[in-house]
Amino acid sequence: MTQDSPAPSVVPVMVPMPAERPYSYAVPPGMAVAPGSIVRVPLGPREVAGIVWDGDGGKVDPRKLRPISQVFDCPAIDAPMRRFVDWVADYTLSPPGMVARMLLRAPAAFDPEPWIDGIARTHALPDRMTAARVRVLELADEGMSWTRSGLAHAAGVSSTVIDGLREQGVFEDVKLPPRPVVAAPDPGYVTPALNPDQAAAASTLREKAGQAAFSVTLLDGVTGSGKTEVYFEAISAALDRGAQVLILLPEIALTHAFLERFQDRFGAKPAEWHSDLPPRMRERVWRQVAEGQVRVVAGARSALFLPFMELGLVVVDEEHDPAYKQEDRVFYNARDMAIVRAHIAGFPVILASATPSIETRVNALSGRYGRVALPARYAEAALPDLKAIDMRRSPPARGGFLSPVLLDAARKTLSRGEQALFFLNRRGYAPLTLCCVCGHRFQCPSCSSWLVEHRFRGQLVCHQCGHTEARPEACPSCGALDHLIACGPGVERIAEEAVGHFPDARIIVLSSDLLGGVRRLRLELEAIAKGEADIVIGTQLVAKGHNFPNMTLVGIVDADLGLANGDPRAAERTFQLLSQVTGRAGRTGKKSLGLLQTYQPDHPVMKAIVSGDAEAFYDKETDERQRAAMPPFGRLAGLIVSAATRAEAEGHARTLRRAAPRAGDIDVLGPAEAPLALIGGRHRFRLLVHGDKRSDIQKFVRSMLAAADKPRGSVRVQVDIDPQSFL
């Protein structure tokens, strides 16, 4: 580093806490830091890792200044990444320190990985040769470095043979660089066989991905059309030009199956990044991404904050998936922030989905994003026959929820030795429990939503905040014994009904409260794929990313569920979910069937699913949102949260109405009546702020913060936006 000008003696450092701006620290004499350096600094009673930021650090009482304790031997956070942090903080109205915290989540990674003890061949020769020594030297003379045990193992000899040679000076001790977490992917490992549609799409994407220039391209193709194979070609092009690549996936889609597909194409797995990664591996991946040794990462949304050295392409798979929204601390949508990161650093983004979000589709149609379409399923993977079951005409038996039409189809499916899926997006046994003597309904004490009965566990659970209580025998209100009745179905109840109809069938229930976590879930999914179940009953987690080759019937138990919950995105979400679920069938060329139980067969969502005319649905939905000025086309832009009681929330709303020019456009929502609500926490009410522009919301929020009695702590600002445009 050139030292023309003296190093500044005070620098701003972004520390991982809710600070509005970087703090200033003194640079001890002889210490060299530059913007982006990762440093250890004292903060209150402890020491934390921070990032040296840009600028002069502002004015601080010099008596408060404390010195930087250490500069980590670690690649610096580059300028585009720092601008990204600033941008995300500004956009999400969160303190920049909290955004910085997201990229400092691998504490031990800031120190270099230790080098490994190894041995290397010298020019010396052994005193005499033995068969074992010959084998060892043949391997060693190929020029590679080895660890002692590695070489012994490879040569099939005892490590004492190596020790003997080492004593004679035939080998010397060397330090080997740390082992890569994954092998380097080979862009040309295989040349995939693509059909003409795929080849055309791949060629467009290769061209985009081959350029180090900002672009966004939507890859739009029905489930089973081979989107993954197509975007792999784009990845190959990006690797060819020396770029690192990030594939963002919804957490649940980060499966073994995906990694294998990648390996089949590139000869090596991508590095994984998600919340279940063991700490040690997390650190190694972080470090090797920063050093540029890892070339491809497949990760959940937090992977966007990895300190890539040469990031040159982001693929956002299933771009419509709500899992891309982080809904605590810093609220962000990783899909949108990926585009921002690409815009800042100047590289391409690919958004892939069979059911794009409305806002992405609008951006594609308006020309803001490019669009590549894959029109059909390939090979023999035909789409299933889709039909609505009008539940008014074919009602279920008394006390049941499965229509005779669906049961009949399931019977035929099972008799052919094939599998059926009953889909119901509701965990537990029943969504509402009431006392049939006094009418008491079980409600969550902290957020007033209905408690869902989980019969397997014998508990009543609040799906809003996680509150649980034991299911009592007697009504807590009138004391009547054994008069509690379950209202409505959950997957457990559907399983009970299915067992009644198909006593000999092997039935599996899959939902996120499956005991045994992700590992168990993976095992169950594999078991199903191998045909070890006849009927699968599942919530939305069966909709994603897994292929069941023998599944030829999909029955949607309650297709209307979610349509009338007040969420402006309800129709879109339902359409996406039902498309994904029905897409589970028909992947083998066998004739397959999707049946939707509905009380509204004429609803646009049902018609779109049954007819397969997604375009018409999207057009209509887009149009309606434009007219209603609903998200993402205008009014809704943000929300403010955090009041313990409704009265307090109303108080905040009054303050805000006084401060804000658009007085009428603030709604107070309690968690129970706010399905839009992104907040899972207890005692939380939300002010929904409507505004035409994001800057309006920022103004609202800032004036509220200024006007509130307790500007710090008691009021938190969180933003939920699915913007049409945000760059």
Add this chain to the structure above:
DNA sequence: AGCACGCCGACT
């Protein structure tokens, strides 16, 4: 976000 300080209930 941590973490310390600080002021009120059930236990060795």
Add this chain to the structure above:
DNA sequence: GTCGGCGTGCTC
């Protein structure tokens, strides 16, 4: 008489 609950406030 102490241990410990989490409310409030601060961190360059």
